[in-house]
Amino acid sequence: MTTSRHINFVFSAALFGHVGFCLAASVVQPRKASNAEFNAAMSAVEKVARYFSSSGDTLKLEALISTSSTGETKAFNTKNSTIELAAFPLTNALSASSSTLYVDSKNEEPRLLAMNVSGVCLSRKQFVGRYSDATLMSFPHGHSSEETYQYRTVIDGVAIISEFKEKSRDCMSAVKIQHANEAS
Incomplete structure (x- = not known):
């Protein structure tokens, strides 16, 4: 018994x-993004990237982003020239949950836009399928589950860097946009 x-x-x-x-x-x-959702999300990222490359004015770039958000800037830190932006939607299924715009302290031009993304899962396979020239820049070294795989592609002189955390390696966790000639 x-x-x-x-x-x-x-x-x-x-x-x-x-x-x-x-x-x-x-x-x-x-949930994994459909191909249509993935293409819509990356088209939105590319739109921000195109504006990033053509805009020397940080306020114009910030205005583009805030038109589809609450319109609120969280904080501007003059010490390290960063602007913390409020969450904003990229598409109906994906949003930038937190974003930081890094600006050059001398001429106030945008240097880097880092966005944490949330919503549907944008996969590495979809990213590499859309951007056949994407290169693997870095990968986890086994020190933390927060380490990332980073894939980089360049469109019209602007680098789009997609990050995939080790703990959820097939879902994009962040996107960075910067001038292609800047060090990554």
Whole structure:
């Protein structure tokens, strides 16, 4: 009798553990973007990148981004010349949950726009499929699950760098936009 209770207990614990793991995995991993959603999201990123390359005026770039957001700038830090931007949607299915615009302190031109993205999962396969010239710039070295794979492509003199965290290696976690001649 004790053995059968023990077997039932172990079986029940294993079943609940498996169900709990599956639920946790489904919460962590967002739904994969359809090709149409992926193309719409990357078209929005490219639009921001084109404006980034043609705009020497930081306020104009900030205005472009804030037209589809709350319109609020979180903070401007004059010490390191950064502007923290409010969350804004890139598409209906994807948003920039937090963004930082780095500007040159001398001439106030945009140097780098870093956006953390959330919503549907934009995969590495989709990214490399769209940008066949994308190069792998860096990859995790096993020190942390927060390390990233970084893929870089250049469009009209502007680098678009997509990051994929080790812990969810097939979902884009961030996008950086900078002039192609800037060091990455």
